[in-house]
Amino acid sequence: MNTLCESADVIRTENLDVGYDCKAVIRNVNIEALRGQTICLIGPNGAGKTTILRTLAGSLAPVGGSVYISRANIKNIKPSEQAKYMAIVLTEKLHMDLTSVYEVVSMGRVPFTNFFGRLSSDDHRIVAESMQAVGAAGLSERQFNSLSDGERQKVMIARALAQEPKLIILDEPTNHLDIRHKIEVIRILNRLSAERQMTVILALHDVDIAVRSCQNVLMVKNGQIVAQGRPEDIVQTETIGNLYEIDGASYDSVLGSFELCYQNQPEVFIAAGAGSGVPFFRSLSRLGCGIATGILHQNDVDYNIASAMKLTVVSERSFQPITVEKVAAAKAAIAKTRFAVDSGFPVGDYNRVNIEVLRGYASSGGRVYSMRSKDEIARLYPDVAVATISSISDLHALLPEAQADARGRGR
Amino acid sequence: MVDGVRNRLVTLTVIGLALLAAGALVVMALNVIVGSSSISLADVMKVIAGSMDSDDTKAIIVMQIRIPRALAAAIGGAALAVAGLLLQTYFNNPIVEPYVLGISSGASLFVGLFFLGGFTFGFAQISPMMLFVGAFVGAMAVMAIVLVAARKVKSVITLLIVGLMVGYLCSAATSILTAFADKERLQIFSMWTMGSFAGITWSQIAVLAAVICPMIGFAFLLAKPLNALAMGDKYAASMGINVKHVRYLLILIASVLTAAVTAFAGPVSFIGLAVPHICRVVFRTYNNRVLIPATAMGGALMAGICDFAARNVIAPTELPLAAVTSVIGAPIVVYLLTRKEVR
Numbered sequence: 001m002n003t004l005c006e007s008a009d010v011i012r013t014e015n016l017d018v019g020y021d022c023k024a025v026i027r028n029v030n031i032e033a034l035r036g037q038t039i040c041l042i043g044p045n046g047a048g049k050t051t052i053l054r055t056l057a058g059s060l061a062p063v064g065g066s067v068y069i070s071r072a073n074i075k076n077i078k079p080s081e082q083a084k085y086m087a088i089v090l091t092e093k094l095h096m097d098l099t100s101v102y103e104v105v106s107m108g109r110v111p112f113t114n115f116f117g118r119l120s121s122d123d124h125r126i127v128a129e130s131m132q133a134v135g136a137a138g139l140s141e142r143q144f145n146s147l148s149d150g151e152r153q154k155v156m157i158a159r160a161l162a163q164e165p166k167l168i169i170l171d172e173p174t175n176h177l178d179i180r181h182k183i184e185v186i187r188i189l190n191r192l193s194a195e196r197q198m199t200v201i202l203a204l205h206d207v208d209i210a211v212r213s214c215q216n217v218l219m220v221k222n223g224q225i226v227a228q229g230r231p232e233d234i235v236q237t238e239t240i241g242n243l244y245e246i247d248g249a250s251y252d253s254v255l256g257s258f259e260l261c262y263q264n265q266p267e268v269f270i271a272a273g274a275g276s277g278v279p280f281f282r283s284l285s286r287l288g289c290g291i292a293t294g295i296l297h298q299n300d301v302d303y304n305i306a307s308a309m310k311l312t313v314v315s316e317r318s319f320q321p322i323t324v325e326k327v328a329a330a331k332a333a334i335a336k337t338r339f340a341v342d343s344g345f346p347v348g349d350y351n352r353v354n355i356e357v358l359r360g361y362a363s364s365g366g367r368v369y370s371m372r373s374k375d376e377i378a379r380l381y382p383d384v385a386v387a388t389i390s391s392i393s394d395l396h397a398l399l400p401e402a403q404a405d406a407r408g409r410g411r
Numbered sequence: 412m413v414d415g416v417r418n419r420l421v422t423l424t425v426i427g428l429a430l431l432a433a434g435a436l437v438v439m440a441l442n443v444i445v446g447s448s449s450i451s452l453a454d455v456m457k458v459i460a461g462s463m464d465s466d467d468t469k470a471i472i473v474m475q476i477r478i479p480r481a482l483a484a485a486i487g488g489a490a491l492a493v494a495g496l497l498l499q500t501y502f503n504n505p506i507v508e509p510y511v512l513g514i515s516s517g518a519s520l521f522v523g524l525f526f527l528g529g530f531t532f533g534f535a536q537i538s539p540m541m542l543f544v545g546a547f548v549g550a551m552a553v554m555a556i557v558l559v560a561a562r563k564v565k566s567v568i569t570l571l572i573v574g575l576m577v578g579y580l581c582s583a584a585t586s587i588l589t590a591f592a593d594k595e596r597l598q599i600f601s602m603w604t605m606g607s608f609a610g611i612t613w614s615q616i617a618v619l620a621a622v623i624c625p626m627i628g629f630a631f632l633l634a635k636p637l638n639a640l641a642m643g644d645k646y647a648a649s650m651g652i653n654v655k656h657v658r659y660l661l662i663l664i665a666s667v668l669t670a671a672v673t674a675f676a677g678p679v680s681f682i683g684l685a686v687p688h689i690c691r692v693v694f695r696t697y698n699n700r701v702l703i704p705a706t707a708m709g710g711a712l713m714a715g716i717c718d719f720a721a722r723n724v725i726a727p728t729e730l731p732l733a734a735v736t737s738v739i740g741a742p743i744v745v746y747l748l749t750r751k752e753v754r
Contacts, residue, residue, distance in 0.1 A: 083650045094646075099698075116635060116700065
């Protein structure tokens, strides 16, 4: 009898404690996933993500509480039944000598084939469809051991699909993959949950991918679920920093990405806006050059990045005209630097004052480099000397000279 | 289009298996015909058909010596090769076989206890079945020790060393036994320890066949779970395979097969190691549905060839079988250990 009915309630845990040898590693895991939902476990290495996944997959008995698969307690489900409902993709690298991709994928039919494991025409069709679903149809006759890491992972997902599961559990499926394959794997999983209404539970290292692709995120740290819910609700700049105990980088929850932090004394002032400053922030910071920037509106992407990088930022509230105080602050900041850069930001009514700040600096003897065309410079800076640069490399070429010059002046 | 490729592969595999079977039969026939006194095929046929006087020397040689010996080599070789294949799957390691893991030595020790120690447990004579049971107990004892060690150590290399050491201990115990044994028995026993299919009687063949043939059939029935095990325990379990169960069966079958051969032919090395590898390379597959029949026939073929060499290379003097299998098997092991990957 099929104990696993077509319930929308795919997997649920009740006060689940997971661990080894009756010792709980993580207590009180309560998760619930309906058909077509994705749950993503994030957290530092060794936090116990794999332990949770193994317990959900039934290969590790719960230390306390219960796991329900389609409303049935997992300990009452026959392994042969479970195999038709749930498939897994593990993180360890498989070594399969003299075995073709097709043979590996058709292993997924093991729960369905007869005693001798002979594949029926239906089985062959499902194997072919599974390979198509992950875009691995062309790999069919290749030797499994000759595949790249990315191809391998797709094949392992195809093998899991051949089990025609309602639930698929993956441990670090993007591990060791290059960025193209990372994205490919995630898109495959998203498509499976959307089109096939498959429930996906996975552990991920990459927070940026997790928050973009999963409806539910579970943060695991130090034997605890520290937060759980929609990524938009729980993933904030500080939560991620705390979760991974990151030093030297910070997470921007709006952009969903990390920036390395630099806290050098500002040597260069970058007048920026609308993203024009980001390449300067990053490239100069890499050289160890301290940066001050301004005046940025707080709804400007340059502001997000500059704050995440912990640069010195003079900012104004979103959509507000820049106040006199901020202009004074910017003038104070630029005065302390060796030279200034005009990133070529779009100039409009609300930020024209930045040009004034640069002009003031130039007219008092400061060096200004601008990314603008000669015509534009003539128009914006009619009365002061401003040098042109056409790329970041130009600025880099200038830097030793500029820095040496600046240092000379400093002494 | 892919179906076409697959069908051709199936056809090739079937042809390969048929060739192996034919080869094994040819070698068996040669083993009956060729020897210190050559007997023509026609005469052999006459003997088998019963149209020759059964007191004729040729008839006695064929019926009492050569046919039992050729049969023993074929059945024994098949058993050792399949046991090797099963153990290699169990440990997921290519250099494992009954001899390497000390299973043969364990079986030898217990056979030695019967032979030399006179532990006949009140029986006046040692029956073939008792010999087999003794060997089986020894094989299982060593296997149990190796398995207990396997729980503690994760490294397969360490496990192999444990197996080797247990094997040495068993050999040492056997040597100690020989020191106390009486001369007459010792001579038979030391012949036996070098491994030989010589002197096997029809009643022993009966036990050998009755034990080995069902076990090989049994192994074939495990082909599907064995294939799943190649992906590792976790994947196998996730596909509904009862991994523990399959692993127990594997050990049981491999031990029974080894014990049966060891009881009657002594410890024979390398066949269990080399044949599965050769079959994998020849058939270009790890699929046990192909490999189990292939190794069974390949084992029969290889043991037949080795026995043929043992009998005929420096005839009329016979070479110890262990020497022949080692000469053929050791280079294969070195090759396997030094090569990077099967491509």
